[in-house]
Amino acid sequence: MQNNLNSICIVGGGTAGWMAASLLSSSLQGTGIKITVIESPDIAIIGVGESTVPSILEFLRVCRINLKEFVQATSASFKLGIRFEDWLKPGEHYFHPFGRVGQDLHGFEFYQAWLKTCADGHASRWVDHSPCAIMAENHRFMLRPPQDQNWVLRNTGHALHFDAVLVARYLREFSLSRGVERIEATVDKVVVDERQFISALELNNDTTITNDFFVDCTGFKGLLIAGALNVGYEEWTHYLPCNRAIAVQTSNTGEPPPYTTATAREAGWTWKIPLQHRTGNGYVFSGDHCSDDKAIDTLLKAVDGELLIEPRVIPFTTGRRKKIWHNNCLSVGLASGFLEPLESTAIHLVYKILLRFISHFPDQDFDPQVEQAFNQKINLDYQEVRDFIILHYCTTKRDDTEFWRWCQNMPIPDSLNEKIHLFRERGELEHSYGQFFSQDSWCSILEGMNVRPKKYHPLMDGFDSQGLAKTLQENVQDIYSTVMQMPKHGDYIRQHCAAKKVL
Numbered sequence: 001m002q003n004n005l006n007s008i009c010i011v012g013g014g015t016a017g018w019m020a021a022s023l024l025s026s027s028l029q030g031t032g033i034k035i036t037v038i039e040s041p042d043i044a045i046i047g048v049g050e051s052t053v054p055s056i057l058e059f060l061r062v063c064r065i066n067l068k069e070f071v072q073a074t075s076a077s078f079k080l081g082i083r084f085e086d087w088l089k090p091g092e093h094y095f096h097p098f099g100r101v102g103q104d105l106h107g108f109e110f111y112q113a114w115l116k117t118c119a120d121g122h123a124s125r126w127v128d129h130s131p132c133a134i135m136a137e138n139h140r141f142m143l144r145p146p147q148d149q150n151w152v153l154r155n156t157g158h159a160l161h162f163d164a165v166l167v168a169r170y171l172r173e174f175s176l177s178r179g180v181e182r183i184e185a186t187v188d189k190v191v192v193d194e195r196q197f198i199s200a201l202e203l204n205n206d207t208t209i210t211n212d213f214f215v216d217c218t219g220f221k222g223l224l225i226a227g228a229l230n231v232g233y234e235e236w237t238h239y240l241p242c243n244r245a246i247a248v249q250t251s252n253t254g255e256p257p258p259y260t261t262a263t264a265r266e267a268g269w270t271w272k273i274p275l276q277h278r279t280g281n282g283y284v285f286s287g288d289h290c291s292d293d294k295a296i297d298t299l300l301k302a303v304d305g306e307l308l309i310e311p312r313v314i315p316f317t318t319g320r321r322k323k324i325w326h327n328n329c330l331s332v333g334l335a336s337g338f339l340e341p342l343e344s345t346a347i348h349l350v351y352k353i354l355l356r357f358i359s360h361f362p363d364q365d366f367d368p369q370v371e372q373a374f375n376q377k378i379n380l381d382y383q384e385v386r387d388f389i390i391l392h393y394c395t396t397k398r399d400d401t402e403f404w405r406w407c408q409n410m411p412i413p414d415s416l417n418e419k420i421h422l423f424r425e426r427g428e429l430e431h432s433y434g435q436f437f438s439q440d441s442w443c444s445i446l447e448g449m450n451v452r453p454k455k456y457h458p459l460m461d462g463f464d465s466q467g468l469a470k471t472l473q474e475n476v477q478d479i480y481s482t483v484m485q486m487p488k489h490g491d492y493i494r495q496h497c498a499a500k501k502v503l
């Protein structure tokens, strides 16, 4: 006997709230489940969160949002990966590209073939085998034509840099057009029943809302999940000590490059996120190693262009909710947890939470095992991102400040320790179904941070050394010649998806 939900209430009108409304209104179409968003006119959204990973395209596809229209409406630029500066040592840089790196050879991973050619003296850069890295170096971009036969184009991938305020605005209009109801009000009180389920929300316009299920998108405070249901927070500050960020926006000084830049600094790192109409900048740092004034000074010296807003300080606590879904409440976005944006993963985790929620979608019985299965899976998603971020710090050779000296001996979770150990010994990287970061991503960071395995796979010696080197060299040339025929990133945007003048 079906006992379906009748209504869902999303509280919060930031990126998370409107992504939730967009995706749920798409996925629940035809079910008759009513979706309402409560958006406060008095509490601003965080207004950062502008660099994404390729799953943003999947989100748009699932919602049936046209990519070019979205790019135009959000003043977006395209992103091919992240350029990391000064992480290994000052003066060194590397690139973490999207898409594939190289092509697997007769069932062997490309990384092993590449290692063998390096060991045999035919050295090439790891990123020479990545179409996205070569596109980024040359500021080239084009969307992959559907069903293209060219292996170089097939191995590309991309994400977006976009304006967070415009994204919320676009997704709001989109959701409303899908039948989502919007209430402009602030939640004053969350009413919880004796079973610890949310029964009602009291609003500051003297109305009370009752719904079957609630989605908490109220930002760091987690008004429903933490404030009302008292779900605790698992801190990961002992692994990742950065706990503050300064954000500023500046005018563009040239064409926006098709990548995010993350530069290591004395007590953390700064970001540059280029949009069509401006650049987002910030400094993520450890408050134990640097004052706000010093951090603002460091950031302002690092930016190009004119300041468009005054620097804003954003404190945060790294970690995640002990239960992201509890009873009739799902937390999404900053309400569910936060990991520093080094790999631009927060919006990806918003999408992942929503996808997992849809596949474990509850009915009014609220079976605790369904909730538990969801929480176990999403915890692994958070853990994967946490470990990947720690990898950038724990492999540094920097010892020029207290912060970086701490990183030399920082605690590392067992899950990451095991991974690094297996990689150092044999170049092996375990990859489980559903994990987000590919082996290519792990290899890109490890190679960028100068971590090489002791040996390559023993069966690679079955390949002729000269023949292997020749194949790889031909592939590098294929990549280069395909990329150099692509338009410049700025020209591509101007021609296909220039921002509308809504700014």
Ligand SMILES: Cc1cc2nc3c(=O)[nH]c(=O)nc-3n(C[C@H](O)[C@H](O)[C@H](O)COP(=O)(O)OP(=O)(O)OC[C@H]3O[C@@H](n4cnc5c(N)ncnc54)[C@H](O)[C@@H]3O)c2cc1C
Residues within 6 Å of the ligand: 011, 012, 013, 014, 015, 016, 017, 038, 039, 040, 041, 042, 043, 044, 045, 046, 047, 048, 049, 050, 051, 052, 164, 185, 186, 187, 188, 217, 218, 219, 220, 223, 245, 247, 282, 314, 316, 332, 333, 334, 335, 341, 344, 345, 346, 347, 348, 350
């Ligand atoms: C410094 C920094 C940099 C970041 N960079 C990136 C990045 O590059 N890439 C990335 O993917 N992510 C990034 N993020 C994360 C990203 O910003 C968030 O995941 C995303 O913006 C979602 O935020 P949110 O909607 O959860 O919260 P918010 O934007 O804070 O929205 C909260 C909403 O809740 C509402 N609200 C609060 N209280 C009430 C109430 N009582 N009643 C009604 N409504 C209420 C507010 O009005 C607001 O609409 C970054 C975060 C930080 C802190």
